Amino acid sequence: MESDIATPVKGRPREFCVDKALAEALHVFWAKGYDGASMADLTEAMGITKPSLYAAFGNKEALFHKALDLYESEKLEYTRAALQQPTARRVAEYYLRGGVDVHASEGEPQGCMGLMSSLACSPEAESIKADVIRRRASSQRALVERFEKAKQDGDLPAHIDAEGLTSFLYAILQGITVQAGAGATRAELEKLVDTSLALWPSA
Amino acid sequence: MESDIATPVKGRPREFCVDKALAEALHVFWAKGYDGASMADLTEAMGITKPSLYAAFGNKEALFHKALDLYESEKLEYTRAALQQPTARRVAEYYLRGGVDVHASEGEPQGCMGLMSSLACSPEAESIKADVIRRRASSQRALVERFEKAKQDGDLPAHIDAEGLTSFLYAILQGITVQAGAGATRAELEKLVDTSLALWPSA
DNA sequence: CGCTTTCCATAACGAGCGGTATATAATGTA
DNA sequence: TACATTATATACCGCTCGTTATGGAAAGCG
Structure with a gap:
């Protein structure tokens, strides 16, 4: 060719x-x-x-x-960069602050494109929904592996469930985008991030 | 009359x-x-x-x-009952487990009606969106007051920000409904709840 | 009974949707 | 210059949407 x-x-x-x-x-x-x-x-x-x-x-x-x-390649680049942070806590912080940056930035739409499209429900949008869910699952799998490694590295307590912690981190991220779409200010979202990180498990 | x-x-x-x-x-x-x-x-x-x-x-x-x-009057009754729980942790647990019950129950639609409608974006749905956001804000205000009281009662550390903690709890709840809508199993959501409660601040 | 009121069934309305047929304009090639 | 090829512009298609006009059916009231 x-x-x-x-x-x-x-x-x-x-x-x-x-x-x-x-x-x-x-x-x-x-x-x-x-x-x-x-x-x-x-x-x-x-x-x-x-x-x-x-x-x-x-x-x-x-x-x-x-x-x-x-x-994904431009706006969600931070989710890949996050995985390379040295500790689980730094990974989480990179994820959450990156999420606020992208989804509550001035001059850009408020909220997450994937989230709102995955909830769209016109009959012809089913394949859209499936695509978004598939991409999200792939991204979540990488995060689970990252947290498993963190447990071996000793920067996460051994009793922590990596899948549960991943769902937890994603839930916060989804909450950020939902609240951003509902008109939350950047300061409010940063307070949410600070609170979440304050509760993050220490090694 | x-x-x-x-x-x-x-x-x-x-x-x-x-x-x-x-x-x-x-x-x-x-x-x-x-x-x-x-x-x-x-x-x-x-x-x-x-x-x-x-x-x-x-x-x-x-x-x-x-x-x-x-x-709201039928399916979200648990959000009002939650406020009357004796401690902040019990409030949070009631909120989260109630959310899983309602939004991931068999025989009912998966996901949150308010959330998906607040993200609907047809031009004529603007008033719908505004209505949902207004109701959510009212509900959040009650939760902030409940956590302020919890700090006075001593079952929340004094350094905790009540608004941040409310945003946090709502983010988890929104994450639950998003993940339920994406097809998460009830077991996965319960693991998410367990993880969240394990990180909840102790007095 | 006739009269009024309210409800049901059918069919249609105008508007907007995603998608396309047709005709014309602009290029490379010969 | 003539032709083949690709892009643009206009207008249109069939369809579905939310909404409503029209005609008839079922009740209470005199």
Whole structure:
């Protein structure tokens, strides 16, 4: 198979940047959710017409999955960086403060794109929901392993259940995004993080 | 103004029970969310036609608010009972175990009706969202006062911030409903509750 | 009985949805 | 210049949505 990079195309060149358009689509999906974002909303924000969107991205569902890829690789980068922190407590702190940064930052939509889309319930959004749940499960599995290692490292008490602690940390994170979506201020969310970390088990 | 109870009406009597129909509507809204529940879904489950629904309940939005009233008075009764528990820890335990009971019970929809409706994002659901947020804020205020009292009673350390602890408890509860909606088993949720209670501050 | 009132059933409304057919404009190739 | 190829622009499709107008059925009242 030949190289796909910088292949000169034959027909009329497209007049918009695909990456820019996808970033705009992400912003719309993030703010309004999968069902709430209409094709009219998307095309207006992306600055293109519907046929261009369909030619470039397939359909609304395919566009959403690509937007979700972008969301994970850019906005949820902190969840991967968190795993490399030296202690379980530092992992948790990185997770929670990163969650507040991303989901309660000014100029960005409030709340979590994955969370609101996983709760969307139009009949055609079932595959969306399944996708989000699958990604979340994969992310949670990595966290369980990280906490198992922390127990071996001795920075978590041996009696702690790694799966329970992972569910616990995710619950706090989900609470942060829910409360952010409900209009909680950044100060309130930081107080929530401080309280959670104060209760975190010591070695 | 005269009494409204048992007034004999003049016209043709309705052929369905309003309370029964409302309970069915609640079930549909709970399972599918405000946007996801169509009038066709509702009328089919309620066993009535659309004109009957409009005559009895007004419109879809009014029906939802009445269903939400029923949900709060029946399904969220445990949140009021929780406040009367003798210690802060018992309050928290009542809250969390009650949350698992209601939102992960077999035969009922998985997840929290208020949470999924507060994240619904159709343009006409803005007042729904505002209503849910207002009810939640009122409920949270009562919990803050309960924890302030607990500090005076001495069953919470004085250095604990009551608002932060309330946000924390609500975050766990929201995490429970999110994870229940994503298909978590009851055993997993109970492990989450056990972990959370193990970290709860001691006096 | 006729009259009024209220409810039920059918069918339709306008609006918005995701998706597309058609025609035209802009490029590379020959 | 002529052709093939691809992108854009406009208008439209079938469908579902929440909501309502219309006609008939069932009750109390005189």
